[in-house]
Each structure stands twice: as C-alpha cells, then as structure tokens.
Amino acid sequence: EAQVTQNPRYLITVTGKKLTVTCSQNMNHEYMSWYRQDPGLGLRQIYYSMNVEVTDKGDVPEGYKVSRKEKRNFPLILESPSPNQTSLYFCASSATGLGYTFGSGTRLTVV
Amino acid sequence: AQRVTQPEKLLSVFKGAPVELKCNYSYSGSPELFWYVQYSRQRLQLLLRHISRESIKGFTADLNKGETSFHLKKPFAQEEDSAMYYCALRSTGTTSGTYKYIFGTGTRLKVLA
Numbered sequence: 499e500a501q502v503t504q505n506p507r508y509l510i511t512v513t514g515k516k517l518t519v520t521c522s523q524n525m526n527h528e529y530m531s532w533y534r535q536d537p538g539l540g541l542r543q544i545y546y547s548m549n550v551e552v553t554d555k556g557d558v559p560e561g562y563k564v565s566r567k568e569k570r571n572f573p574l575i576l577e578s579p580s581p582n583q584t585s586l587y588f589c590a591s592s593a594t595g596l597g598y599t600f601g602s603g604t605r606l607t608v609v
Numbered sequence: 610a611q612r613v614t615q616p617e618k619l620l621s622v623f624k625g626a627p628v629e630l631k632c633n634y635s636y637s638g639s640p641e642l643f644w645y646v647q648y649s650r651q652r653l654q655l656l657l658r659h660i661s662r663e664s665i666k667g668f669t670a671d672l673n674k675g676e677t678s679f680h681l682k683k684p685f686a687q688e689e690d691s692a693m694y695y696c697a698l699r700s701t702g703t704t705s706g707t708y709k710y711i712f713g714t715g716t717r718l719k720v721l722a
Contacts, residue, residue, distance in 0.1 A: 588652070598655060598710065601652060
C-alpha cells in the first residue's frame with residue numbers, strides 16, 4: 499500500500515531533550531515536506547526537500563532540522579524542544595506535479 | 610507575496626443545501642491549486658487538483674484567474690462532508706528551481722441534519 503509513515507503518533511517530552519520524528523514513504527517520491535498544524539493558523543511548512551541531499555527552509559524553520567540521506571526517509575529533528583513547539587506535525591510527499599500524500603500525524607507535547 | 614486566503618473559518622449549511630468554500634490566491638506565475646480535506650482525527654487527503662478538472666465526492670473547483678480564486682463547490686451537501694478543508698497553492702521556493710506548497714488557514718464545514 500502506498501503510504502507515508504510517521505512515528506511516533508504521540509510524544510510527550512521535556513524542554514531541551516532532543517527528539518526525532520521519523521517519516522518514510524514507499525512511493526519513490528522526490529518531494530517531501532514537514533508541516534505543523536496549529537489551531538487558527540492552518541498548516542505551516544517547516545522544511546521541504548526536492549530530492550536526496552536537497553533541502554530548503556519553509557515558513558517556520560526555527561528550532562528544527564531535517565536531513566534527506568535517502569529518498570524514502572525525511573526525519574524531523576528538534577535539537578532542543580521548547581513548549582512553543584507543541585503542535586501536530588505532518589509529513590507529506592509528492593511526485594512532481596501531483597498533490598501530497600500525508601502521513602497520519604505526530605502529536606507532540608513539550609512540557 | 611504568495612498567499613492563499615480562505616476567508617471563512619467556519620461554514621454551516623443544512624443537508625441538501627449547496628456549498629461553496631472560498632479560496633483566493635496571490636501568485637504572480639501560473640498557479641497550481643489543490644483542495645485537501647481532513648476528516649475528524651484523520652490525516653489530510655487530496656480532494657482535487659485544478660489541473661485534472663475532476664469531480665471527487667461531488668465536489669468541483671474551477672480556477673478563475675481573473676478573480677484569482679479557486680472556490681470549492683458542491684450542489685447538495687451531505688452530513689459526511691463535515692470536515693476541515695484546505696486550499697493550497699504550489700509556488701516557487703526560496704532557492705531557484707525549487708517549489709513549495711502554501712496552505713490557507715482552512716475552513717471548517719459543518720453540515721447540519
């Protein structure tokens with residue numbers, strides 16, 4: 499089944515403790531992206547990647563890192579999480595010219 | 610500036626009534642526009658692409674370049690249409706040759722029995 503898989507689905511962590519949210523797609527898509535979804539603000543893009551080793555900042559990249567060492571994986575790294583990064587995170591992938599396939603989301607709480 | 614505007618946060622209609630979810634965009638090039646739907650506690654799903662001009666679940670959307678709009682329409686709303694709807698624009702990225710997707714803030718559609 500074609501899909502985007504995110505892990506974990508839920509995560510509670512403490513301020514400053516580094517964490518990684520994984521994202522993997524099995525559709526051989528070149529384009530991958532991370533979004534955060536907050537009430538009243540919709541979806542805001544954090545980072546995106548056009549292909550392996552090609553990444554670029556979205557609208558809200560501060561406090562996040564990404565890497566794209568393999569085509570299928572696009573992990574999101576929070577080196578020192580803060581409470582304002584509490585949010586619902588979505589990973590998505592697409593082939594050129596097509597719309598996104600989204601992951602099921604990761605609900606992150608930073609206390 | 611490249612922007613997608615969905616002016617309504619909430620739209621309530623009665624079952625069987627027509628629905629129109631508004632989307633306006635600001636983009637200097639030739640736009641590619643999409644509608645996504647998010648049902649309660651589920652992931653976002655692609656609903657429509659303007660390029661394909663398809664009708665999904667009875668929804669249609671026409672790109673109006675003159676009015677820079679891509680409104681989503683359905684002639685007869687169903688209760689199962691209740692969801693969050695997002696309009697999105699594919700635009701150029703910050704680096705030459707890249708692109709990114711810009712989403713509107715979403716409209717929650719409630720279809721009342």
